Amino acid sequence: MLLVQHRVPPPLRPFVATAHGYRAPAFPTGVHRGLPSRHLTLVVELAAPLRVTGQGTAVEAHAVVGGLCTRPAFIDATRPQDGLQYGLSPLAAPALLGLPALELAERTADLRDVLGPAADGLVEDLAAAPGWAQRFARLDAALLARLTEPAVPAPEVREAWRLVHSSAGRCRIGDLAAHVGWSRRHLSERFRLATGLTPKHAARIARFQAARRLLLDPRCPPLADVAVRCGYTDQPHLAREWRELAGCTPGTWLREELPFLQDTDTVPGASSVHDLPPADHR
Structure with missing residues (x-):
């Protein structure tokens, strides 16, 4: 699998956390799991057409966007794939x-249902x-053309989001609420409105990502040690969360x-592979 890393222009950096192009053969099992993360996912x-199930209504489209979630997306990978994927901060939605x-x-969601x-x-x-450089430039330009001044979440929500992820999900929600000076209920509701998840669910994802x-x-410790280091009660707790x-x-x-994943050839920077033509899809 080829993975081409890309750094978006400065105006997009507060909103786009990761950006890469990919070219992959058919997956051996025929299904790839899109795992929960701290980012919304935009895929072209x-x-x-990409076929995705497991998160709401099944979708089949060339461009999709996924919100924060607590369950996997099952992606039909029976055919070779070629495209771009951007990880967006929750602030990027508005x-x-x-x-x-x-x-x-x-x-x-089908991106057409969002952008028309x-x-x-x-x-x-x-x-x-x-080529790849032109692909990235055109997607960046399309996003820049849509960029509007977002409604910035309250400082308390931003601080809670920072602490959830800086602690890898090991902070207690009650302590988080006390830290920002809100009740636990008020924090959960405001946090959910801004990100799509409650702090409790965001912490689950942060722990999950730490375990991943x-x-x-390559030096991964035994699963029991992974569980302890990532804040799970024990290995069975880790296994239940992964299921x-x-x-x-x-x-x-x-x-x-x-x-x-180990068979991935990562190329840093779109400009270094501008002469690598994408597959012909027409």
Whole structure:
């Protein structure tokens, strides 16, 4: 699998946390699990319509956007894939997509349902791009054209979001509420309105991501140690959380997904591969 890293222009950086292009063969099991994370996910897939199930209504489209979620997206990977994926901060929903993150929570949507016919034009524009640099430039330009001044969440919400992730989900929600000077109930509601999830669910995802990072480390300790280091009660607790958030146990994920991830050839910077033409989809 080819993974092309990209750094978006400065005006987009408060809203776009990660950006990369990808080119992947068919997945050995035929299904790829899109795991919960702290980012909304924007995908423009050019080889064929992307088929996604597991998060609300099933979607089949060339461009999709997924909100923060507490369950996996099951992506049909029986065919080769070629496209771009941007990880957006929750603040990006109103700033770039014109709707609050809450409206995308726990679901993946056809980008056309969010942007209207402009989504079709974006897909066509990217499919016609002669290389990776042009693809990134055109997607960046489309997002910049939509960029509006967002309604900034309250400082208390921003601080709570920062602490949830800086602690890798190991902060107590009651302590979090006391720290920002709000009641637990008020914090949960304001946090959910801004991000789509409650602080409790955001903390679950932060712990899950910490465990995933350890599992990807070649020096990964035994699962029981991973559980303790990431704030789980014990290994069975870790396994239960993985079944809910990833749709499988850590062992199954390592067996089915890790070999594919390890076979990734990462290229830093779109400009360094501008002469690599995308596959012909027309």
